[in-house]
Amino acid sequence: MDAEQQQLSAQSTDATMASLCTTQTEAVIAKLKKIYKPSVPYRGLERFGVAFLNRFEGSMMPNAMLQKITLVDTPGILAREKQRLNRGYDFTEVVKWFAERADLIIILFDAHKLDISDELKNAIDALKGHEKKNRCILNKADQISRQKLMRV
Numbered sequence: 001m002d003a004e005q006q007q008l009s010a011q012s013t014d015a016t017m018a019s020l021c022t023t024q025t026e027a028v029i030a031k032l033k034k035i036y037k038p039s040v041p042y043r044g045l046e047r048f049g050v051a052f053l054n055r056f057e058g059s060m061m062p063n064a065m066l067q068k069i070t071l072v073d074t075p076g077i078l079a080r081e082k083q084r085l086n087r088g089y090d091f092t093e094v095v096k097w098f099a100e101r102a103d104l105i106i107i108l109f110d111a112h113k114l115d116i117s118d119e120l121k122n123a124i125d126a127l128k129g130h131e132k133k134n135r136c137i138l139n140k141a142d143q144i145s146r147q148k149l150m151r152v
Helices: 003-011 031-036 045-053 080-084 091-101 118-126 146-151
Strands: 017-022 027-029 056-061 071-073 105-110 134-139
Touching: 045 056, 045 091, 091 118
Parallel strands: 017 056, 105 134
Antiparallel strands: 017 071, 027 056
């Protein structure tokens, strides 16, 4: 993995939305250019504005499995004090846009961070109508006691 790809991986844990899809040659797609490539399935994302597009990055690589799937890693849900931050785009509408196009939606929850923020509630509301696609994964469940895990 080169430096640009490592940077993309590290950024996907904050405000960046990252994707991985197939192509004939390896490439890291920088921000605005992604939606204008005819080989990637992101036409229509420009409606969410420059603030969103500046946080949407991806990698492309030749891979047989990626000919059938595209992976998209969304930024984490803002909770508590972080909810006061403004992403600069309508996160809920972006979630809805991807949900309408996805075959499978994997929702990852940290077992020790199960508070329901306004942003999480709105994101879950955006997934209504797509319940059959949703799969929930409880991450870090081994880090809490059995008693606390039963409350989840």
